[in-house]
Amino acid sequence: MSSDFYRMKRLPPYVIAEVNSLRHAARQSGRDIIDLGMGNPDLPPPQHVIDKLCEVAAKPDAHGYSQSKGIPGLRRAQANYYARRFGVDVDPESEVVVTMGSKEGLASLATAITAPGDVVLAPNPSYPIHTFGFIIAGATIRSVPTTPDDDYFASLERAMAFTVPRPSILVVNYPSNPTAETVDLAFYERLVAWARENKVWIISDLAYSELYYDGNPTVSILQVKGAKDVAIEFTSLSKTFSMAGWRIGFAVGNRELIAAMTRVKSYLDYGAFTPIQAAACAALNGPQDIVETNRQLYHKRRDVLVEVFGRAGWEIPPPRASMFAWAPLPPALAHMGSLEFSKQMLEHADVAVAPGVGYGEDGEGFVRIALVENEQRLRQAARNLRRWFQQMGLNTPAAGRQAG
Numbered sequence: 001m002s003s004d005f006y007r008m009k010r011l012p013p014y015v016i017a018e019v020n021s022l023r024h025a026a027r028q029s030g031r032d033i034i035d036l037g038m039g040n041p042d043l044p045p046p047q048h049v050i051d052k053l054c055e056v057a058a059k060p061d062a063h064g065y066s067q068s069k070g071i072p073g074l075r076r077a078q079a080n081y082y083a084r085r086f087g088v089d090v091d092p093e094s095e096v097v098v099t100m101g102s103k104e105g106l107a108s109l110a111t112a113i114t115a116p117g118d119v120v121l122a123p124n125p126s127y128p129i130h131t132f133g134f135i136i137a138g139a140t141i142r143s144v145p146t147t148p149d150d151d152y153f154a155s156l157e158r159a160m161a162f163t164v165p166r167p168s169i170l171v172v173n174y175p176s177n178p179t180a181e182t183v184d185l186a187f188y189e190r191l192v193a194w195a196r197e198n199k200v201w202i203i204s205d206l207a208y209s210e211l212y213y214d215g216n217p218t219v220s221i222l223q224v225k226g227a228k229d230v231a232i233e234f235t236s237l238s239k240t241f242s243m244a245g246w247r248i249g250f251a252v253g254n255r256e257l258i259a260a261m262t263r264v265k266s267y268l269d270y271g272a273f274t275p276i277q278a279a280a281c282a283a284l285n286g287p288q289d290i291v292e293t294n295r296q297l298y299h300k301r302r303d304v305l306v307e308v309f310g311r312a313g314w315e316i317p318p319p320r321a322s323m324f325a326w327a328p329l330p331p332a333l334a335h336m337g338s339l340e341f342s343k344q345m346l347e348h349a350d351v352a353v354a355p356g357v358g359y360g361e362d363g364e365g366f367v368r369i370a371l372v373e374n375e376q377r378l379r380q381a382a383r384n385l386r387r388w389f390q391q392m393g394l395n396t397p398a399a400g401r402q403a404g
Helices: 015-028 047-057 072-086 101-113 129-136 150-162 185-198 255-268 274-285 289-312 331-336 338-349 375-391 397-403
Strands: 096-099 119-123 140-144 169-173 201-205 231-236 249-253 324-328 366-370
Touching (some): 015 338, 072 096, 119 129, 129 169, 150 185, 185 201, 289 375, 338 366
Parallel strands (some): 169 201, 201 231
16 A cells, blocks of 8 residues: 655655654753744734623524535625725625635635646745645646736746746735735736736735735735736635634635635535634624724834844845745844854744744844834843843944954
8 A cells, every 4th residue: 555645755854854853852841942934813802792692602503513614794795895905896796715824715715726847936935825825626736926026027027938837726825824024006007907917816815914014005906907807815814813813805806716616625624613704794794893903013113123123133024915024034044044143043032933943944034023022022022132142242233244
């Protein structure tokens, strides 16, 4: 009996899991690890959302199978969100499907629309599901940059000219995880025009739609006229409402893609637990002050991180959106590579971060820092880092640059 499974051979070891294992072992030994690795919100959901979950869960008839595509009320709530936030009209019956988080949704869509040998354009570095969801489905990945400039579009043109078979799908993710880069509506207008011309589907991941800073709201690709002819977009309640473990997300957009995804999901699941879907309705339809409160909290954490890590000797570019900072390794330690640096940082500073190489080869030289600890813990992390840097003679940004 062979255990040489086809799909397993296409999945490399999960680099980030190596650091996670070391972090777990350190905590098991009693060390106080400041975890800035996983994007796991430390904030509670709104109380009225928890109350709705408990209310519906107490009903005797709430515990049967739900609906794979999502209960009608939740699909309407998501359509209303798109109307008020982006000014986009969405049909909740044919253009919305509820997913068990963005990750499951992207994997289900990949299963629905790709065949072995298909070529998918995906950003590098990127959140792993953007590539491996399609690799598991049998597709081949051709990498494109994340930075939304003229070089980005030049890379798309090269991919169409020199790839056989021609790519049929493009994945985009702004605000980007892990790089935190953002785009404006003009970028999406150009992208939609390119996709229509080249007959390419666009899959947009907008999971961080509400975590934007400095007064620059994020935009949706569906705001572009004609975008629904070529695009589908994923959003999530995980970060906006601190409901990561609830696993509620959405796909919105092109009817053909929604229908294909809905059909696959109908074979795989019966949808999220109905009380959770009812509580998600309360989140989308209820008071939205929590959205601004969370945004301001992450904004403040960002500013604290940049300030205190900078004073410790590590200059961090301030992200314009998302709950992550994409940080180049301190110049004097860049020779370590992102994985070894992350291990050494955990060992000597008791701070966990995610190595950039875990998001693709173009992530080498960076680490992703999650804003998931409070300001006091961020300051403690900076003190730990300063001690570690001082042990190596790197106690100022200037010293770090000179040593590099």
